[in-house]
Amino acid sequence: MKQIKGTTKVCGLIGNPVEHSISPLIHNSLAELENVDLAYATFKVDKGGIEDAIKGAYALNILGMNVTVPYKEDVIAALADIDPLAKRIGAVNTLVRTEGGFKGYNTDITGLHRQLIDAGIEISGSDVIILGAGGAARAIAFLCARENADSVYILNRTSEKAEQLAKEVNESLNVDFVHGMRLEDHRSLPDKKFVTIQTTSVGLKPNEDAAPIEDIDFYDKVSVGVDIIYNPYKTKFMRMVENSGKQAYNGLKMLLYQGVSAFELWNNIEVSEESAVRVYELMIKELDLDE
Numbered sequence: 001m002k003q004i005k006g007t008t009k010v011c012g013l014i015g016n017p018v019e020h021s022i023s024p025l026i027h028n029s030l031a032e033l034e035n036v037d038l039a040y041a042t043f044k045v046d047k048g049g050i051e052d053a054i055k056g057a058y059a060l061n062i063l064g065m066n067v068t069v070p071y072k073e074d075v076i077a078a079l080a081d082i083d084p085l086a087k088r089i090g091a092v093n094t095l096v097r098t099e100g101g102f103k104g105y106n107t108d109i110t111g112l113h114r115q116l117i118d119a120g121i122e123i124s125g126s127d128v129i130i131l132g133a134g135g136a137a138r139a140i141a142f143l144c145a146r147e148n149a150d151s152v153y154i155l156n157r158t159s160e161k162a163e164q165l166a167k168e169v170n171e172s173l174n175v176d177f178v179h180g181m182r183l184e185d186h187r188s189l190p191d192k193k194f195v196t197i198q199t200t201s202v203g204l205k206p207n208e209d210a211a212p213i214e215d216i217d218f219y220d221k222v223s224v225g226v227d228i229i230y231n232p233y234k235t236k237f238m239r240m241v242e243n244s245g246k247q248a249y250n251g252l253k254m255l256l257y258q259g260v261s262a263f264e265l266w267n268n269i270e271v272s273e274e275s276a277v278r279v280y281e282l283m284i285k286e287l288d289l290d291e
């Protein structure tokens with residue numbers, strides 16, 4: 001049992017709900033493994049209370065915060081500073097104490113980037129498909145544009161949202177290679193191999209028997225698949241990618257690395273590979289995932 005002392009650094013999660021978050025496990029385990037005297041708790045914040053919560057956290061000398069649904073956008077107004085990529089994305093999930101206030105970052109996206117690098121997936125110069133056009137797709141589209149992908153196709157059930165997102169990314173980063181289209185028009189994609197990132201909620205437990213695109217021909221165009229879902233551990237999308245002979249990854253490493261990156265920002269350290277692997281194993285156990 002950890003001994004909390006007068007000098008113990010305090011971090012935590014702001015959101016609503018927060019009760020089922022895996023973040024306390026991630027950060028308290030990292031603290032123990034990396035020998036950092038830090039305790040991490042959750043703070044449920046009621047609607048309308050985000051600004052007071054941030055001010056209060058700062059006044060209480062809290063070192064860092066994670067921010068989750070529904071405050072990732074609203075929190076920005078309460079920050080002293082913001083990382084440029086997080087600003088473009090318009091969503092912040094990590095706050096780091098600085099002089100005069102908190103600075104906001106988006107480690108959801110740096111976490112995904114780290115997962116991709118880990119898996120040897122290069123975005124620069126690649127053709128990328130993003131399935132979905134919600135919050136996660138938005139962050140990934142900005143990352144792909146910043147990393148100079150060769151082309152990015154955002155495919156969404158509601159094509160207007162995909163087109164709108166593509167337009168926004170192109171304008172914001174002054175590029176022209178991001179395209180939006182209807183999910184069911186996938187047959188009109190260029191004849192290339194795409195790094196394909198699945199961000200829709202299709203396939204999420206308990207609807208495990210669904211994939212956003214069921215047409216097996218689509219998977220010929222996939223060079224490698226990444227699903228941001230991790231429950232189930234292997235989604236139907238991932239199975240379809242594998243059945244066409246390619247590698248597929250779930251979203252658990254993204255979740256791990258968003259935490260690792262936040263922990264590193266708060267403590268100015270580099271978390272060891274061994275600690276990251278250990279926390280990954282603990283997450284699988286805690287989430288009761290069948291590998």
Ligand code: ATR
Nearest residue numbers: 132133134135136137156157158161199200201202
């Ligand atoms: P997140 O923030 O995790 O990205 P979100 O913003 O709620 O979540 O986005 C959910 C995504 O899943 C959207 O792209 C949504 O498509 P629409 O914009 O058309 O709603 C997609 N989605 C949800 N259910 C879907 C379904 N049955 N078939 C196809 N796409 C679906």
